[in-house]
Amino acid sequence: MSKYQYIKQSAYEANMQLPKLNLVLFTFGNVSAADHDLGVFAIKPSGVPYEYLSPEKMVIVDFDGNTIEGDLRPSSDTKTHAVLYKHWSDINGIVHTHSTYATAWAQSQRCIPIFGTTHADYLTVDVPCAPPMNDEMIQGNYEYQTGFQIMDHFEKKGLDHKEVEMVLVGNHAPFSWGKSAEKAVYNSAVLEAVAHMAYLTEQINPQAKRLQDSLIKKHFERKHGPDSYYGQ
Template sequence: MSNYRTLKEEAYQANMQLPELGLVLFTFGNASAVDRKREVFAIKPSGVPYADLKVEDMVICDFEAKIIEGTLRPSSDTKTHAVLYKEWGTIGGIVHTHSTYGTAWAQALSDIPIFGTTHADHLVSDIPCTVPMKDEYIQGDYEHMTGYQIVDCLKERDLDYNEMEMILVGSHAPFTWGATAAKAVYNSAVCEEIAKMAYLTLQINPDIGPLKEALKKKHFERKHGKDSYYGQGN
């Protein structure tokens, strides 16, 4: 029996939620979960349809993207996940999808503007979109450099990965992360819904401006601030 059964189960459950939430089509996406103590993560195998996935199919890799356990080839995005786990020491899970609206914004090379309180319930700024990758990076270690494309974008914009848990990779698609794999899935669903709402908002009123600051602050802090009062607490 695998020594990583619990980790594989966490990654498996995260992956299986993606088609259930309408975030992936066919094999267009992947989720991973990390074990910080052992410095490994479990990730979906490459090109395997979700309907065929089993817990034991999850591939265990280290932070250099080397296979530690598994008979299948890991996701083609494994090196990107490895970079993020290595660079960001507090995240517990990562999700990558090609969800329709999030990917459309990424292909348009556009940040997702903060127009309303649904967005502000989760974030107080636009969801960033990275610049397109340099040709030398594309022709080099592409998936590895995708990880640094994400890391560098947040650094350049002075955004904290513990607060901004989603990003659009320019010309590509969304990545999200969180304290657990389940939270990364949640963030992926939120990112897609916000992307859809923003798109529809601009169809109704192309001249709409950003959400007013007072509403941003109110909606974020009532869920996340020190005096938050949303939900049932601990």
């Protein structure tokens, strides 16, 4: 058995959740699962329909984007995953989708406003939207530069990737991450739900106001604060 079997299994199971959660159409998405001790991650092969996936078809790649094990080409977004893993050593799962509502906000080049308590259960800020990539970066190593596009935006805005585990890439689509591939998928589903709710909110009331600070603090801290009391 391959020493990478468990991350292959993790990546496979996480990828199979994307169509179940209606986060992907056809092959529009990918999940990876990393092992920082081994310096590698497992990722979906490029362009393979989800119904044909298996743990054995996951491709093992190092944090420089080189294929270490596997007969298939890795996802076209592999270098973005590699950059994020190389620089953010505390994440072990990354998801990229083109889910409808999150992608619509990305295409609109807009952050998702924190309108309600559902959003505040997970974030204390708007979902960030990184600006579109400039021409020089696009014409260079595009997928590699996408990773830096995300990281540079977080640095510029003073955001902590351990607290804000999701981003929109302007004119492109969403990425999410977490301590595991499973958690990254969870965050991707939350992002799509929040994006959908925010879209509907603006349709119902174009002048809708952001959630007041006291409610943001209350809802986030009851789940994540030192005195959290949500759940068992």
